[in-house]
Amino acid sequence: MRDDGRVELAHRVPMAELVDRLAIPSLIRTGDELVGPCPGCGGKDRFGVSLRKGVFLCRRCDAKGDQIALVKLVLGLDFPAALEWLVGPRQNLTPQQRAEQRRRADQHRRQREAEAERRRQDAIALARQIWSRAEPATRTPVVDYLARRGIILRDSAQMPGCFRFEPSARLVVPDDNRRGEFVTVHEGPAMLAAISDASGALTGVHRTWIDLGQPKGKVVIPHPFKAGETVAAKKVYGSKKGGAIRIHTPRDAEAMVMAEGIETTLSAMVARDGQLEGAAFWAGVDLGNMAGARRLGPGLKYAGLPDLTDRDAFVPPQWVKRLVFVQDGDSEPKLTRAKLLSGLRRAMALRPGLTAAIVHPGEGIDMNDLLMGATDVTQREGDE
Ligand SMILES: [Zn+2]
Known part of the structure; x- marks a missing residue:
């Protein structure tokens, strides 16, 4: 198919907007991603949409691609039909109009990237704040948690510096009834682990909520909005990219x-x-x-x-x-x-x-x- 500029137009459609338009259910925003069940093969959290890159990926069925591929996957259309669904029928543009379209697409992409980078920096700042408020892990429930998992460090008097302990951390889930709001489902002790990037700078933290009363040492909390499911007892804050x-x-x-x-x-x-x-x-x-x-x-x-x-x-x-x-x-x-x-x-x-x-x-x-x-x-x- 001769390129009439519509593929570029399709790439300008923000993924968040497209997900709404396709009515893909149960995706949850984490950082720059929407995560949830795959519209192709189901599951819980195997499917991710990168808002920054404008692509999606399923870890199970390997469905992946751009806006057009997402329309193909969800609506079962072929390429020409998916493109038409996204941006309308084929146009006959002059070279000037096409160049103008390309310029606007570039500008739009740069704006999206700048916004995503701002969100990433905010997330890193939050992770550093969490880390700085936590305590050294030595002689804390972190040692007991790891022992429960069969891990006895040779020198448990000196825990590795990448671990810290939080006496009380809040575990929240998105509120199904109020968009953008969260509900606290648990508050208690947690193990923190530092995520460092290639330069060694702290860019994220990994948090595990501890409950030594449970066989695996982690909290088991029934999910308030998903019958029969529990809330994940681990969470990453900030950026894990390359870390x-x-x-x-x-x-x-x-x-x-x-x-x-x-x-x-x-x-x-x-x-x-x-x-x-x-x-x-x-x-x-x-x-x-x-x-x-x-x-x-x-x-x-x-x-x-x-x-x-x-x-x-x-x-x-x-x-x-x-x-x-x-x-x-x-x-x-x-x-x-x-x-x-x-x-x-x-x-x-x-x-x-x-x-x-x-x-x-x-x-x-x-x-x-x-x-x-x-x-x-x-x-x-x-x-x-
Ligand atoms: Zn899938």
């Missing part, structure tokens, strides 16, 4: 072990049993942050190839010569593995000489054995 929770970084470290979650990363650390003594242990906070954007297309869903134009994903520091990702969770192991491969290959591409491996703890498999027996990942396609 990590730097749990343990020995001097002269050359290896790094990273899992998505704090508990898994710590489990790997306490299970290493004398091996990997000099390794750093960092949590990647979020699988998407560890993976970054992937190259997608026919046959590439599980290929695990990074899209190197993504500048936002986590990249290990220069000193990392060996990077080991621990595969966490098991909701969709094949896709999770593809994402981890993408992140490792990104690191290999950007840090020449770095070697990489994935370990996947399973039933009855010892974490330490795994760390020792990890098979290297290669840059080639289809190395599995």
